[in-house]
Amino acid sequence: MQHALNTQAMPFETLCKETTAAQQELLSLPVIQKAMKGDIKTSTYVAFLTQAYHHVKHTVPLLMLTGSKISHQDEWLRTAMAEYIEEEIGHEKWILNDITAAGGDAESVSISDPAFATEMMVAYAYDSINRIGPLTFLGMVHVLEGTSVLLATHVANSIKTSLSLPQKAFSYLYSHGDLDQDHQKFFEDLINKLTEEQLSVVIKSCQRFYRLYANIFRELPTS
Secondary structure, X not given: OOOOOOOOOOHHHHHHHHOHHHHHHHHOOHHHHHHHOOOOOHHHHHHHHHHHHHHHOOHHHHHHHHHHHOOHHHHHHHHHHHHHHHHHOOHHHHHHHHHHHOOOOHHHHHOOOOOHHHHXXXXXXXXXXXXXXXXXXXXXXXXXXXXXXXXXXXXXXHHHHHHOOOHHHOHHHHHOOOOOXXXXXXXXXXXXXXXXXXXXXXXXXXXXXXXXXXXXXHOOOOO
């Protein structure tokens, strides 16, 4: 049964409230709890970066697809997607550099296949943009960026210390951490301009992407 949205709240506030349960389910996963305490092996961190590479390399293509599907009545949204593209170009290369700095084989990662859960999240991103509409991609953005703002800096600090890895092994996490407030503010302002109908699409998409993203963490090797 669908809940009526709280029209008294700002759209971004509503988005966060309606997806809190899905977010908490993700954050409660054992591998994330261990990472926050610095209690993971380097191999698990490299495995995380490997899957991050496999979905981050699709960010710009997904943004391009999203922009192409936006109606001319929402030209401001297409402009926002163009700004995102400028921000996101090349981030997958940062991840490969982090893998090298952490002692992993970046070249092997770049030609490897994604894990099943990662492939399914990426596949759903393309599918939902084409089948449902471009605003579904904003659900994915909220999951990835919102989770990063909450966790990335804390996790990077914890495992950098426990694994004795250099600062340059954490460029991806630090760049997407709580220091990235401008990026988060840009997204919040964007969401606050959506209509109630548009917001409903983003909320539903966000709930699905939380589940898909959680599955990637469930598949990470921890021993």
